Amino acid sequence: MAINVGSTSSSSALFSAAGIGSGLDVNSLVSQLVAAKKKPQQDQIDTQTSKAQTQISALGQVSAALSALQSALSPLSDGSALAAHSVAIGDTDVLSATARTDAVNGTYKIEVTKLAGAMKASSGAFADSDAVVGVGTLTIAVGDKQMSLDVDAAHASLASIRDAINKASDNPGVSATIVTGTDGAHLVLRGTRTGTDNGFSVSASGGDGGLSALSYDPNAASGNGFTVIDPAQDAEYTIDGLAGHSAGNTISTAIDGLTLNLAAVGTSTVTVSSDTAKANSAVTNLVNTYNSFIGIYKNLTKYDASTGTSGALIGDATLNSIKGTLAAVIGGTANGGTLSDIGVTLQLDGTLSVDGGDLSDALSAGGAAVSALFAGDDGLAAKLNGSLDRWIGDNGVLGTRTDNLTKQLSDLDDRQSELDSRMDALTTRYTRQFSTLDTLLTKLNSTSSYLTQQFDALTAANKSK
Numbered sequence: 001m002a003i004n005v006g007s008t009s010s011s012s013a014l015f016s017a018a019g020i021g022s023g024l025d026v027n028s029l030v031s032q033l034v035a036a037k038k039k040p041q042q043d044q045i046d047t048q049t050s051k052a053q054t055q056i057s058a059l060g061q062v063s064a065a066l067s068a069l070q071s072a073l074s075p076l077s078d079g080s081a082l083a084a085h086s087v088a089i090g091d092t093d094v095l096s097a098t099a100r101t102d103a104v105n106g107t108y109k110i111e112v113t114k115l116a117g118a119m120k121a122s123s124g125a126f127a128d129s130d131a132v133v134g135v136g137t138l139t140i141a142v143g144d145k146q147m148s149l150d151v152d153a154a155h156a157s158l159a160s161i162r163d164a165i166n167k168a169s170d171n172p173g174v175s176a177t178i179v180t181g182t183d184g185a186h187l188v189l190r191g192t193r194t195g196t197d198n199g200f201s202v203s204a205s206g207g208d209g210g211l212s213a214l215s216y217d218p219n220a221a222s223g224n225g226f227t228v229i230d231p232a233q234d235a236e237y238t239i240d241g242l243a244g245h246s247a248g249n250t251i252s253t254a255i256d257g258l259t260l261n262l263a264a265v266g267t268s269t270v271t272v273s274s275d276t277a278k279a280n281s282a283v284t285n286l287v288n289t290y291n292s293f294i295g296i297y298k299n300l301t302k303y304d305a306s307t308g309t310s311g312a313l314i315g316d317a318t319l320n321s322i323k324g325t326l327a328a329v330i331g332g333t334a335n336g337g338t339l340s341d342i343g344v345t346l347q348l349d350g351t352l353s354v355d356g357g358d359l360s361d362a363l364s365a366g367g368a369a370v371s372a373l374f375a376g377d378d379g380l381a382a383k384l385n386g387s388l389d390r391w392i393g394d395n396g397v398l399g400t401r402t403d404n405l406t407k408q409l410s411d412l413d414d415r416q417s418e419l420d421s422r423m424d425a426l427t428t429r430y431t432r433q434f435s436t437l438d439t440l441l442t443k444l445n446s447t448s449s450y451l452t453q454q455f456d457a458l459t460a461a462n463k464s465k
Helices: 008-015 026-077 158-167 210-214 276-301 317-331 356-374 380-392 397-464
Strands: 085-089 095-099 106-114 120-123 136-142 145-151 174-181 184-191 200-205 226-230 235-239 242-246 258-262 266-274 344-346 352-354
Touching (some): 026 276, 026 356, 026 397, 085 095, 145 158, 158 174, 158 184, 258 266, 266 356, 276 352, 317 344, 317 380, 317 397, 380 397
Antiparallel strands (some): 136 200
């Protein structure tokens, strides 16, 4: 009896693995499954990381703005901007001058009758720089300091003595050089400091007596080996008729708060006045820096309804508190005065504006009105600095928040590493499982192919009968 098992196509379908077999894409399948498993946790890590990084950047902007505000406050806080002075010189060929913060406004008539000078002296003529002077001990003294050079036969030339003077570690303040004229070579000594007290003397002893040609005693009427070219002398001057003198040409003690630099004999006036430009610049810079902070605040707390986007610190309690405190201090009173008293007013948009004329008036008479507003424990500078220190000083609020966010990022990095490790392990497990399945499907497809061939052969045999 013939058995009808159907057509070849029917038998093939019966033993086919529904399109799955040894062609299974294990890597792609595993990758998709792991990605689906990882996505919720990865999205959470990415969202928290992005938020923390955005907040750190925003807090950095706030800290930088507040630091700039504190720096701008400094010259008003310490009074350096308000104590600045300008100096006008009648004859700049005679002298120049600079003012310190303790200078007092006024005009001074200064007459310079003599400039301070260093002593210079020349020896007699020698044949040349290699000429032997003599041996023995040469002693050079300046004031209460001196040095002694032991000159032997190997170092007895004029050039060797010059070098010994200049290289001596205990040189009391004399430099040596050789000047050659038509009559021969001269050893020229020059004091390195000006002033009467810095003149020098030279004495020779022992040896063959040749070094006496280099001796000099300022008290001796004759017998000196050196001729004085320039004497050591003090500067001499009068200030409004009062006589004074100085060992140097730079004088910082003659007039309170002034340093004079004498340049030539003559007469000049020196006029000291308040430098309102520096104070004006300091107040204007403070205003601009405060306005910069307000701009950053608005940018970080804005909301754009058209795009649905918001600033990085919108609704942030700390930033709102900082802005509110600054506005209260800036708009409040200090030492009984307000910023409006010096021409600085608070605008409706939260920024400050400066009236140049009112500020100039406040800076007149040495800036007393401005100084009164900013100075002292109850001054505007102290009030602002107290708040700024709490926000950006050591262990300040903003620094602490930034540290916490940085720690959060570190924890998120650890979570990321842990997630990556678990997903790597899951990838390995899935790959092993699906590889086993692929091997099994390959065997099933092989068996299906064999059975199909057998049924096809049986069908063909039945048809031939």
